[in-house]
Amino acid sequence: MSQRLPHLTSRLQGFGTTIFAEMTALALEHDAVNLGQGFPDFQAPQAVKDAAVRAIAEDHNQYAPGSGLPPLRQAVAEHQQRFWGLSYDPDTEVTVTAGATEAVCATLLALCEAGDEVVMFEPYYDSYRAGIAMAGGVERVVTLHPPDFTYDTADLEAAITPKTRAILLNSPHNPTGKVFDREELEHIARLCRDHDLLAITDEVYEHLVFDAVHTPLASLPGMRGRTVTISSAGKTFSVTGWKIGWLCAPPDLTTAVRTAKQFMTFTNGTPFQHAIVQALRLGDGYFEDFAAGYRGRRDRLVNGLSEIGFEVFRPQGTYFVTADVRSVGFEDGIEFCRTMPGKLGVAAVPNAAFYIDPRRGRSLVRFAFCKTDELLDEGISRLSALRGGA
Numbered sequence: 001m002s003q004r005l006p007h008l009t010s011r012l013q014g015f016g017t018t019i020f021a022e023m024t025a026l027a028l029e030h031d032a033v034n035l036g037q038g039f040p041d042f043q044a045p046q047a048v049k050d051a052a053v054r055a056i057a058e059d060h061n062q063y064a065p066g067s068g069l070p071p072l073r074q075a076v077a078e079h080q081q082r083f084w085g086l087s088y089d090p091d092t093e094v095t096v097t098a099g100a101t102e103a104v105c106a107t108l109l110a111l112c113e114a115g116d117e118v119v120m121f122e123p124y125y126d127s128y129r130a131g132i133a134m135a136g137g138v139e140r141v142v143t144l145h146p147p148d149f150t151y152d153t154a155d156l157e158a159a160i161t162p163k164t165r166a167i168l169l170n171s172p173h174n175p176t177g178k179v180f181d182r183e184e185l186e187h188i189a190r191l192c193r194d195h196d197l198l199a200i201t202d203e204v205y206e207h208l209v210f211d212a213v214h215t216p217l218a219s220l221p222g223m224r225g226r227t228v229t230i231s232s233a234g235k236t237f238s239v240t241g242w243k244i245g246w247l248c249a250p251p252d253l254t255t256a257v258r259t260a261k262q263f264m265t266f267t268n269g270t271p272f273q274h275a276i277v278q279a280l281r282l283g284d285g286y287f288e289d290f291a292a293g294y295r296g297r298r299d300r301l302v303n304g305l306s307e308i309g310f311e312v313f314r315p316q317g318t319y320f321v322t323a324d325v326r327s328v329g330f331e332d333g334i335e336f337c338r339t340m341p342g343k344l345g346v347a348a349v350p351n352a353a354f355y356i357d358p359r360r361g362r363s364l365v366r367f368a369f370c371k372t373d374e375l376l377d378e379g380i381s382r383l384s385a386l387r388g389g390a
């Protein structure tokens with residue numbers, strides 16, 4: 001991370017090579033069970049795949065409108081109403097993006113002046129810091145502490161200064177699996193209202209919740225008018241490669257974000273946009289089975305790791321679980337993740353990569369359970385050699 005790269009602007013120094021590239025290469029080299037990368041190992045729903053194929057065959061292959069296909073904006077609005085009771089106008093308040101990643105980046109670019117501060121929680125999803133940096137903003141970070149990954153309310157209050165523009169919240173949260181509870185959301189909302197801040201919420205795991213209730217921040221009093229709510233089809237329909245995301249926000253915020261977005265990708269994935277219309281309208285059974293399947297995989301991996309002796313922080317949502325490697329005789333998560341592919345044939349990701357100061361996540365690693373039962377069992381069986389310490 002610290003090596004200075006030639007040509008690269010100072011804004012982006014430090015964002016060079018990530019630990020993920022190294023872990024993926026190690027996993028491949030050793031033919032390891034890859035519990036590091038967070039892409040689903042499952043087939044997308046057949047009806048959704050068929051809809052994409054049909055859209056291509058019917059020649060829906062040219063640019064979609066910059067704000068997204070009207071039927072998809074309509075389907076997103078229906079989805080927000082159906083699941084969260086939030087009402088958005090598909091024409092003026094819903095925008096389709098190239099995944100949640102573009103939605104986050106376009107929002108930051110549109111809304112941050114150089115020097116504006118954005119408050120976010122760590123560990124964090126890695127694109128946030130880069131997005132803030134590209135916008136010329138300044139990150140202010142509040143740490144989530146194990147075992148429940150709660151934050152100290154005084155830390156969040158202290159992170160807000162006269163320069164704060166927005167709070168960026170990811171719930172359900174990658175990598176910890178935390179789902180922010182009502183009390184926390186009310187605290188965050190109160191701070192937004194009291195300090196006149198915007199909220200940017202990344203809710204890509206909104207349908208992956210097990211022992212908790214997901215509440216969009218926008219649904220709290222006084223928040224709809226100041227929140228950009230972001231999600232994506234990738235996780236919910238196991239189509240991460242399609243990169244179809246969206247954001248919902250009141251008209252003035254939507255117009256601002258569309259202004260930035262039109263010069264980024266302008267538009268993307270027309271046939272996939274058609275298919276996601278079908279996906280968002282799948283029956284309740286799909287969403288229930290989807291969460292139930294992941295709950296089973298969560299239990300499988302959490303139980304397997306616990307039996308080996310790992311201290312595991314049971315996730316309430318997402319498809320990630322964080323564990324502390326000190327419980328199996330290691331001190332350092334990076335060393336653990338560098339050693340495991342060669343030694344036992346399993347890859348994981350060190351959480352240190354998700355902290356401003358890597359020492360704060362030093363002993364934590366993340367395993368992904370978006371994998372088949374066979375693969376999870378194989379990974380657990382290989383890791384069993386750690387029983388009783390390294």
Ligand SMILES: Cc1ncc(COP(=O)(O)O)c(C=O)c1O
Pocket residue numbers: 038098099100101102125170174202204231232233234240243244245
């Ligand atoms: C918290 C979070 N936000 C955003 C993304 C990326 O979403 P997309 O592929 O839709 O850009 C991911 C993917 O892992 C994620 O974990």
